[in-house]
Amino acid sequence: MQTRSSQREFMGHPLGLSVLFLSETWERFSFYGMRALLVYYMTKRLDIAQADASLIYGAYTAMVYFTPIFGGLLADRWLGKRRSVIIGGATMALGHFMMVFEPLFYPALAVIAIGNGFFLPSLTSQIRGLYRDDDPRGKIAYNIYYAGVNLGAFVAPLVCGFLGERHGWHWGFAMAGI
Structure with missing residues (x-):
C-alpha cells in the first residue's frame, strides 16, 4: 500500500485527484x-403542460439534492466511499439510458436521483484523504476539483x-448517460 508521501502524481498533485476530477466532470456532464x-x-415530446413539466422538473431537482443525505449515511455506515461511488455512477448511467x-x-428520473x-457525497469526501494534513496542496485541490464541476456543467x-435538437431527444439523453 502506498503512503500519502509516495503516491504517484500528475501535474504536482496525487493521481487520485485527476480521477476524482474526471469522475465529477463526467457526472456533472x-x-x-x-x-x-x-x-x-x-x-414537446411527451405533451406535458408547461406548468406540470416545471413541477416535475422541480421535484426531480429537489430529489437530486435530497438523496445525498441518505447516500452519505449509507456510505459512512455500510458501503464505504469507493463502493458508493461505483454504485452511484452505475445507477445514474442506468437511469440516463432508461x-x-x-x-x-418517471422511473428513470427516480433512478438518476438515487x-x-x-x-455525490462519497466522491467529494475523498479529496482530503489524498493529502497529508500539513500539505498546502490540499486546499488547492478543491479548486481543481470544482473546475471539473464547471467544465462538465458548461460543455x-x-x-x-445540440444532439437532442438536431438528431433526436434520445440521442441527447444517451450522450448524457455516456
Whole structure:
C-alpha cells in the first residue's frame, strides 16, 4: 500500500485527484446535459403542460439534492466511499439510458436521483484523504476539483442540447448517460 508521501502524481498533485476530477466532470456532464433537455422533452415530446413539466422538473431537482443525505449515511455506515461511488455512477448511467425509452421516463428520473445520492457525497469526501494534513496542496485541490464541476456543467448543455435538437431527444439523453 502506498503512503500519502509516495503516491504517484500528475501535474504536482496525487493521481487520485485527476480521477476524482474526471469522475465529477463526467457526472456533472450527465446531470446538466439531461437537465438541458428535460423540460423541452416533457413539453414537446411527451405533451406535458408547461406548468406540470416545471413541477416535475422541480421535484426531480429537489430529489437530486435530497438523496445525498441518505447516500452519505449509507456510505459512512455500510458501503464505504469507493463502493458508493461505483454504485452511484452505475445507477445514474442506468437511469440516463432508461431515458431513451419513453415509458420509463418517471422511473428513470427516480433512478438518476438515487444514483446521485450515492455518488455525490462519497466522491467529494475523498479529496482530503489524498493529502497529508500539513500539505498546502490540499486546499488547492478543491479548486481543481470544482473546475471539473464547471467544465462538465458548461460543455454538457451544448453537446447534449445540440444532439437532442438536431438528431433526436434520445440521442441527447444517451450522450448524457455516456
